[in-house]
Each structure stands twice: as structure tokens, then as C-alpha cells.
Amino acid sequence: MEYVLSTENLTKQYKDFKALDHLTMHVEKGAIYGFVGRNGAGKTTLIRLICGLQSPTSGEYSIYGKKYTSGDILQMRRRMGAVVENPSIYLDMTAEENIREQYAILGRPTYEGITELLELVGLSGTGRKKAKNFSLGMRQRLGIAIALAGDPDFLVLDEPVNGLDPQGIVEMRELILKLNREYRITVLISSHILDELSRLATHYGFIDQGRIVKEITAGDLESACRKCMHLTVSDMRSLIRVMDEKKIEYAVTSDQEADVYGDWNVTELIQSLAEQGCIVYKVTEKDESLESYYINLIGGGSHA
């Protein structure tokens, strides 16, 4: 298995606070790795460490197999692009000027490819508009364009959809999927928006109090999670009676609503309820797999 990023007992201590506590994780090549955890769990701290903004207190990490203490780590970082917290852009420059600046930092001999890069992130029409006049979504996309300026193989995005409107979230998702599928870029996304992450990630790493609680692939997560049907009915007593008779697992969520688990025939169930005089108002498939999995893993009192 080829890992783009792997960490071993990585620890970061700020005075009395341990932000990362012997964290061990592995990001497979080609994956979209969803890094899930509540606020303050240590997601951004890990990203700061792997981007070279901070040094670990103990433990180690490797990028493309090179340890962070090795002399080659700077070369490996050239294969990385990252947007840490807020997009890192010069607000007094246009989108094109910002990318030119990054090209200069990277030592690229020409400015070829800037137009294509701006098109890729949907900023080709911004012209002379300065970044300080961009919307949050545009800044976020410009941040990604800068991260992509060095043609990275590994992209690190810290909360990329935070603060975006629904349209912006959809565009960001499509961009990340495009980068992964068409450009074969491995992506590490930290987020606490589970619904959004579940539409993207091929692998998950759940972090809590600076430790990785679980690493799992999206396929394994799906099979580990239980889907259910959510029913809204007129008479809960009738529903309970029918469920007990048919030995179907269920959970009542309110006077008129219940989650029903397992495989069963919808027509048969509705007919049985009708015979009991119970009207079924609504049947919806409930797929809160990632959320419920996360809650079970981290604990109900926590919020993702």
C-alpha cells in the first residue's frame, strides 16, 4: 500500500494543552481522505504540522515516505498544495497576480497555464477585480488555484466548505471530485460537515481529543452502517403492533414517527397497517450513516 501521508505517534503540545496525542494515521495514494472531528479535535493542528508551519513535540510523519526530519522533506512538500484555514491570498492583488506570485515562489519559468488554472477553479472572468472584493467562495477557489499552481499530487484542504452558500458547496464538491478523478490528486479534507464529506470521501479518519479513533474506507463504513426507513403514521400503537407481529426491528422517534430497520416488503407492511386502520403519511429512506457512525464512535454528547 502506497501512502502519501503517514503519521506515527504524532504529538503536539501547546503549553498545558495537548492538541495532538500520539496520532497515527495513513492517507492512501489516490484517496479522498475525510478527516472528521469536532472543533478543537486537532484537525487543523495536524494540517499545520504536515505543511511545515509547526514542528511536532514528538512522534513523526512522512510525506511520500520521507520523514519530516529528512533533508528531502522540502522536495516532498513541493508535491503538496494546501489551503489551511482561510485561503492564503494577497487581498490587494487580482486572481491572476496572486497565481503569478505563486509561480514565482515555485520558480516556474513561464506563466503558462494560469488561464487554464483560473478556468479550472471557475475564476476566469474575474479580470482586474482584486481579491479583497471576492466573495468567500471565490477566495476559497483562488486559494485552491494557488495550491494547485505547483501541479501537486497531494492536496490538503482545511474546512473547504466552511461559510460557503449551497451553490458554493456544490461547486467546491464538484471541483474536488474533478481534481481527484481527472487529475489523480490525493485529497485530504478536514471537515465537521459530515453530510458533505459523505458525498466525497473514499476513506475516513475520525479524530477526537488529538487521537485517531478509527480509520475506515467508505465501503467498509457503508457496510458497517445500518440504513433504515423513516415512517410517519397516523396511529403509533397500530404500527408497534404490526412491527411486533412481523418481528421487524424499529425505533419510535415521536408520536407519529418511527425508524424501521432491516429488509422488508413495503407493500405488505403498508397493507398490514391499513388493515389496522393506520394511515401511512410518508415513507423516506433515512441514510444518516456517517453521522450515526460518528456519534456512536465519539459519543452522543459530542457534536461533529
Added chain:
Amino acid sequence: MRKLLHANFLRLKKDKYFWTGIVVMALYAIADCAGQYNNMTRYEMTVSYDGVFFASHMVIGMLIAAFCSLYIGTEYSDGTIRNKLIAGCDRKSIYLSNFITCTAAGVMMNTVYMLVAGILGIPLFGFFESSMGAVLMNLLNSVLMTAAFTAVFTMLSMLNQNKALVAVISMIGVFAAIILALYIAMKLGEKEFVDGAVMSKTVGDTTTQTIQKIPNPMYLKPAQRAAHQFVLDLLPTGQSLQIASLSVRNPWTLGAYSLIITGVVNIVGVFCFKRKDLK
């Protein structure tokens, strides 16, 4: 380092703080020439071109303090310093490229002043009265002093991520250092003797008054004098004061001190920046 310098100068070309500094220096040169010409014609004061040419050194320290904190501070406030680190640039190169860029900006601002002062000043006040050797020595010391100033403010800006705080600290610091330099220069300028008691002697109808010189209690003793001169030569603001007032006593010492300050401050700055946790 070469790539970072290229990127920094690319940014400098579009930097509003840099161009504001250039315009301020050009306007200052015009104002100084006009003011000195007014003094010369209206009040019959003696004005030398040398004094006009080097007058910018009184303000260059303030300008560098403001420029460094804003130019480098933007890298923190906009977060763009992260792009350099993520792109695999090493911290020493990032630090030193910022120092070199800010030094170049300071030298360019001073050069603009001198150019404008040359264009306006030579027709009004004539050419240098000092020897060309002395002028060139002052110019060399001016560049080294600019580097020393920049080293100090680069360190402040690189080690503190709060742009506004650094700007305030830098400005307060430079003002305090200017006041200290002025105070030291004043102490060193004290005369050894001052006019003291008036002796009157009357012989017949004639009264003769004799002013007796008495030792000045403010006059520094040799050891104190050496210490004060050392601080004045060491402080970049002391150097700027001496260059601006054409009163450099130890030209080679000034340059050597600037080089020492630049070297030591940069070594300490790079050392601390390498260990700094960035957000």
C-alpha cells in the same frame, strides 16, 4: 532564495506601501529644497547642498519601520507566508529574502530623495562642499545603516504575527531611539567651558568687565564621552543623525557597527523564526 527574491520584488512593484514611501521621500526632497531655499534667500542663512542631500536620513528610519511592519505583516495578515512554506521554501531563505527586499526598498526610497534633491538642489545651492571621498563614505554608511534598520524591523515583523502591533511597536521604538540619539548628541555637544561670572573692575571713570569662563558641569568626562559616542555610533538612529547633520566623527566605525548589527540581528532572527510555530 533567488525564487523568493523574484517573488518578493514582483510583489514590491505592486505594493502600495512601497510606492507611498517613494512618493513621501520625493515630496520631502521638494519640501526640504524649498524650505532651505527660503531660509537662504529670506533669512540669508548659509545652506550647503551637502546638508540638503543627506537630510533624508532623519526620516528614513521611521519610513523603514513603517514599511517593514506593513510589507512583512501583510504576509501574516493575508496568510501568504504559508504558501511559501507549503511550497517547500526553507525558513532561512524566507526570512533573508524578506530582509533583502525591505533593505532594497529602503535604499530605493532614500535614492529617490537624493535624486530629487540633486535635481532641485544643485541649481539652487551648488554642488557638494565636502570631498567626493567623504560623500561616498557617507553614502556607503547610509546603505549599511539602512540595512541595520531593516534587520531590526524585519526581525520584529517576522517574529510577531500581529501586523498592527508590530507597526505600533516599530514606530514607538524608532521614535524612542531618535530621541535617545538626539539626547546623546546634545550631551556630546556640550562645551567644556561656559560663560560664568562677570568681573567688574573700576579704575577711575573706566569700568572694565571681564567674562570669566567656568567649567561646564554638563560636559562629559572622557570615559562618559567615549561611552556616549559609542552608543551614538552604534544606534542606527545615532548614525542617521550624524549622517544627516554631516557630523560623522568615525566613518569606518559607523559602517562596521551597522554590519555587526545587521549580522547579529539576522542570525538571532533566523534562529528564532526557524523555531516559531506559525498559524
